Amino acid sequence: MATTLPTRNILGVTIHALSQRQVLDYLAETALKQGRQQVVATANAEMVMLAKEDAAFGALLAAADLVVPDGAGVVWAARHQGNPVPERVPGVDLTQALLAYASKNGKKVFFFGAAPGVAEEAARRACKRFPGLVVAGTRDGYFSAADSPRIVAMINESGADLLFVALGVPKQEQWIQANRAALAPRVVMGVGGTLDVMAGRVKRAPVWMQRTSLEWLYRLLCQPSRFIRMLALPRFAMAVLFDKKR
Numbered sequence: 001m002a003t004t005l006p007t008r009n010i011l012g013v014t015i016h017a018l019s020q021r022q023v024l025d026y027l028a029e030t031a032l033k034q035g036r037q038q039v040v041a042t043a044n045a046e047m048v049m050l051a052k053e054d055a056a057f058g059a060l061l062a063a064a065d066l067v068v069p070d071g072a073g074v075v076w077a078a079r080h081q082g083n084p085v086p087e088r089v090p091g092v093d094l095t096q097a098l099l100a101y102a103s104k105n106g107k108k109v110f111f112f113g114a115a116p117g118v119a120e121e122a123a124r125r126a127c128k129r130f131p132g133l134v135v136a137g138t139r140d141g142y143f144s145a146a147d148s149p150r151i152v153a154m155i156n157e158s159g160a161d162l163l164f165v166a167l168g169v170p171k172q173e174q175w176i177q178a179n180r181a182a183l184a185p186r187v188v189m190g191v192g193g194t195l196d197v198m199a200g201r202v203k204r205a206p207v208w209m210q211r212t213s214l215e216w217l218y219r220l221l222c223q224p225s226r227f228i229r230m231l232a233l234p235r236f237a238m239a240v241l242f243d244k245k246r
């Protein structure tokens, strides 16, 4: 695949317009075959609004090698601009696709993040789901800044090829960019609440809600504490509709 990937600009944030299959092929080739480290971010409407309002977070997103359209809002915005993306690429699904690839191709993975015990449970379930998968290590996501060098060393010594970082937004993007040069894994991806879903601690929306772009509503109903964060969604929609630059 050519190195210039198709992109869309959503309110100043560059999103890569690739299907999940294309993302997987690209990462397999560049990161896992050629050994060029690829940092992957998953963008949703909340993150685009955060990037718009906080230049430091915008720079963190821009520094990622791949930004996939994780949220229905981002997919809608691209379509509204007349330049659709091939499909929604939810981080949780891309993670499963990468785990399937890793299990078939002898690549090791590391799960870093979430509450104590969650990464281990996610690993146990992933090994059942993907026979042959090697989880080289796990580490919970509660630590102080002084622990970071030790965590990086632990990840590197594990021999992991793919690292999934589940610290939530924006902590995971900050941690990844601060440590990427020191990290040995070739794929480093921020995955938010994915380990909670994989461990069975958080339920994913029913498929019909995913298909009808209502996953955000399901998350709001299950976790009402997300209400304030989700006020970004109508602001995102207004900003896209009234985007004067377009």
Ligand code: UDP
Pocket (backbone or CB within 6 Å): 113, 114, 115, 140, 141, 142, 143, 166, 167, 168, 169, 170, 171, 191, 192, 193, 194, 195, 196
């Ligand atoms: N988390 C963590 N360390 C922290 C803060 C959060 O490991 O200091 C974890 C938290 O336990 C949860 C994930 O990060 O597993 C955030 O999940 P959420 O669904 O909120 O992700 P987001 O929507 O921010 O991507």
